[in-house]
Amino acid sequence: MIAGLEDVRSGYDVDCDVVVVGSGPGGAVAAANFAEAGLRTIVVEAGPVVRPEDMTRAAPLFLARYYWEGGLRMVAGDAPGPAMGGRCVGGSSVVNSAIMLKLPQWVREIWSREDGLGPLLDGAELDRAFERVFRACRVAPTPLAVMGRRNEIVQRALSHQRVPNGPLPRAVHGCEGCADCITGCHEGRKQSVDRSHLREPAERGAIDVMTCSHVDRVDLRGGRAVGVSGHVVDPVTWRRGGRFRVRAKRVVLAAGAAHTPVILLRSGISGRGLVGGTLTAHISVGAFAIMDEVVDPWVGATQGWGAISPDIRGLKYEALWAAPSLIGVNWGGVGEPWLRELGDMKHAAVVALVYRANAWGRVRVGLGGGPRLSLRVPTADVHTLMRGLKVAVDGFLGVGARYVSAGMTGVPERFGTPREAEALLDRRIRPRQVKMTFNHLFGSCRISADPRRGPVGLDGGVRGVDGVYVMDGALFPSGSAVNPQATIMALSDVLSRRLAGLAA
Ligand SMILES: Cc1cc2nc3c(=O)[nH]c(=O)nc-3n(C[C@H](O)[C@H](O)[C@H](O)COP(=O)(O)OP(=O)(O)OC[C@H]3O[C@@H](n4cnc5c(N)ncnc54)[C@H](O)[C@@H]3O)c2cc1C
Ligand code: SF4
Missing domain, CATH: 3.50.50.60 (FAD/NAD(P)-binding domain)
Structure with a gap:
């Protein structure tokens, strides 16, 4: 019952x-x-x-x-970010x-x-x-028939960087490739x-x-x-x-x-x-590529394609999409620039990186009786994550992306060449500059x-x-x-x- x-x-x-x-x-x-x-x-x-x-x-x-918390549950600490559940x-x-x-x-x-x-x-x-x-x-592995252009571009970008990749195994039977997993x-x-x-x-x-x-x-x-x-x-x-x-x-x-x-x-x-x-979490960031071609990223399995990094132990790459009203927060802006960027959305491909960092923190009882979460993310782990992000950015650029954005502060808003993306390897980058999520707690x-x-x-x-x-x-x-x-x-x-x- x-x-x-x-x-x-x-x-x-x-x-x-x-x-x-x-x-x-x-x-x-x-x-x-x-x-x-x-x-x-x-x-x-x-x-x-x-x-x-x-x-x-x-x-x-x-x-x-x-x-x-309406999807807005936050982890406090040196890299505040959402932990959805x-x-x-x-x-x-x-x-x-x-x-x-x-x-x-x-x-x-x-x-x-x-x-x-x-x-x-x-x-x-x-x-x-x-x-x-x-x-x-x-x-079962995600069927090729429901990959859509977005997963295919991620596949090409990973292959460009010689990262072995493949369809992700998922608990789905008869996927229709509607890219809506995050809303059921x-x-x-x-x-x-x-x-x-x-x-x-x-x-x-x-x-x-x-x-x-x-x-x-x-x-x-x-x-x-x-x-x-x-x-x-x-x-x-x-x-x-x-x-x-x-x-x-x-x-x-x-x-x-x-x-x-x-x-x-x-x-x-x-x-x-x-x-x-002893709370811990995977740390996660995204690379957002804008292609010349129309991608229609809302077509295809939400996270159909991915890879395990051969160079960085504990790092994964996964194609990603979410409802435009959610993923849109990564574009931001107001007025005309925002409208222009909204127009770019149909050209977007996204890859998420998930890394087994040594993040440690605590769960306390908050004022309302719910959880209050905090985590410390070591700077060295963020630098490792940035190395992985550079691979993803270079991959997208290598397969024809007009530009790629990581939504971080302190580095260019858009990378148009691998040279520009070298800013990601700057040792002065600190955890709080990176827009991280912590959905794996x-x-x-x-x-x-x-x-x-x-x-x-x-x-x-x-x-x-x-x-x-x-x-x-x-x-x-x-x-x-x-x-x-x-x-x-x-x-x-x-x-x-x-x-x-x-x-x-
Ligand atoms: C957007 C998103 C995408 C993800 N994608 C993947 C993925 O593709 N693959 C993967 O392996 N992992 C993924 N994860 C992580 C994975 O879903 C979680 O790690 C996993 O669901 C955790 O399982 P759990 O049983 O520990 O807790 P939960 O799934 O959190 O379940 C706990 C349950 O307990 C209930 N509960 C909490 N407090 C109380 C209370 N006081 N009284 C009664 N009930 C309570 C909650 O409502 C909830 O239903 C994702 C997570 C998110 C948020
Ligand atoms: S993409 Fe996700 S939400 Fe859409 S049919 Fe497949 S499993 Fe269901």
Whole structure:
């Protein structure tokens, strides 16, 4: 059963064997496994169900309803920037580009060496978890038929720079190439976890999903979890409804790297300062090319083509598009110059760079009770990112771009030649000059064999309390170097199957 706002508005008090907080990639996989093991499972989700008819290219409206803080959640620090996150059944898997890549072997080795995760990562169990997840989400390379000119130009630009590239594997079946992933998938082609993991068990009554229900805290008695409590919230008006309580001996937190530590902190669980204290993120920038030819960038899979840098470990390139009302912020300007630039939009191709930087920071509880995020990004990592950006800019120029822009301050607004783009290699560039985004957040409740490095043990349990587990992106000891959703799901699969006593 999926309970909507009208079912929960005045509050409720229910019980079950295990309550899962958050219905994103981590939570959905865990809930499906608990249900498979015959445990009575309730998923509590702050956001609503997004129906295909709710999806709209009017991006600000969509973001206001289905993203945390209307899509404007910010990370403070020396390079302030947005960290978007979905607030709906399915979490960010509903609003992301569905790229699914396995955790690289070299990151597995770092996690095993530094945090003792060998018992989780070294055997065949994690590989089987990836296989299960990929099958359930119907992961396949993006078909060439839906690439469109924009993805093709990115392919040519990467090949020009001799960066090996290819179609990105995504959790999509029958993509129509509408470039609208960030505002949902109107035709229901994206295999977000509401579809791949929650729908079927909810329909047969094995899982109850309580939507529009914001968990405030874990309820504890004598150091043991006895459930969670919170308040109902109308996703459109933000008005508060009644209070609710879900009683369960096992509480699985999967509210995402920003919110899971907030719930723990508000419950008085700080893990000696480690809860929220080791936030990290991939850092991301974009290169915007204006071609002579008409590209019609709104045609083609949102992120259909990409590459892993052969020279810079931990750097990825991905073609990108978003609704014009969102991507337009990168053009800026007013009056006639703005109108001229708007006309250029149909000639645009965009590549995003995602880098596993050593960014470290913290999640605190903000004034309104939500997350307050901050990160420090090392200058040396920004210089490495700039090296990667130079490759992308040169690639676009090499395949005929009229100009390329990176939207940074302190360097020319437009690069017309590779020589001009050498400004990107200036060692005086500082993090705050770069317009970064942080959509891949992790590590705020690290899993580690070493209790001095992470508040979560190798069984996913939070140290110092009984019956509280974490199964989402908050667990990562450091960046995954590739898009994180598949690894979040696979880790959650391993931990939840073990907890539920299911065969690996
Ligand atoms: C625009 C965008 C594009 C991306 N593209 C990709 C991609 O192509 N591939 C990829 O691998 N990754 C991508 N990512 C990242 C990926 O989507 C996230 O890393 C992943 O979804 C995190 O999963 P999670 O389960 O940890 O948390 P989330 O997906 O954030 O899910 C957490 C859920 O918990 C709910 N919740 C939070 N607080 C509470 C509370 N107090 N009470 C109740 N419920 C709560 C939230 O509403 C949400 O539904 C993208 C992210 C964004 C924003
Ligand atoms: S490009 Fe369009 S059809 Fe394809 S997955 Fe994204 S939103 Fe769905």
